[in-house]
Amino acid sequence: MDTNEFAVLKLFVVGILVNAWMMGGSSATDSFNIEPTPPQPRKACNESRLQWEVEVCCEDFKRDMAHIDPQYWCNLTHFISEYHLFTLCTETKSQTFHCYYPNPLVESLMIRIHKHFFSNCTMEQVVWVDPPDDTLTILILIPVFLTLAMIALVVWCSKRSDILA
Numbered sequence: 200m201d202t203n204e205f206a207v208l209k210l211f212v213v214g215i216l217v218n219a220w221m222m223g224g225s226s227a228t229d230s231f232n233i234e235p236t237p238p239q240p241r242k243a244c245n246e247s248r249l250q251w252e253v254e255v256c257c258e259d260f261k262r263d264m265a266h267i268d269p270q271y272w273c274n275l276t277h278f279i280s281e282y283h284l285f286t287l288c289t290e291t292k293s294q295t296f297h298c299y300y301p302n303p304l305v306e307s308l309m310i311r312i313h314k315h316f317f318s319n320c321t322m323e324q325v326v327w328v329d330p331p332d333d334t335l336t337i338l339i340l341i342p343v344f345l346t347l348a349m350i351a352l353v354v355w356c357s358k359r360s361d362i363l364a
Contacts, residue, residue: 244298253308256288273320
């Protein structure tokens with residue numbers, strides 16, 4: 200028997216033994232219940248109660264924002280924790296009353312809050328400026344030279360394939 204054939208035969212036998220060892224005589228039915236589980240009945244969304252509770256979240260947010268100077272209302276770093284608590288509150292209340300999140304009720308509340316607190320926070324138009332010519336030239340030439348170098352390397356290696364092999 201050729202040594203390559205013998206090696207393939209040994210690999211095949213070892214593969215069968217490893218497979219048998221890993222399976223260990225267990226089957227999928229040993230550890231899993233194959234009976235289908237009935238779907239859990241989903242409770243209906245209690246929108247009237249949710250309306251009441253998210254209004255409480257809204258009032259808490261308004262009270263928290265009253266402690267922040269209105270000139271800082273457009274700077275997220277000054278009210279990020281209050282806003283996080285507000286969104287967390289609305290999400291928790293939605294889940295408590297079996298409503299998906301976000302839902303139209305919470306969205307309308309969010310829009311109302313944004314109109315009240317953040318309507319004057321429009322950013323000035325950003326003016327895009329080209330980089331300096333030196334920087335632009337470098338940013339263009341580096342990929343061009345790298346591409347040319349890679350092409351030259353491939354051509355050089357393909358010509359020397361008899362020596363490298």
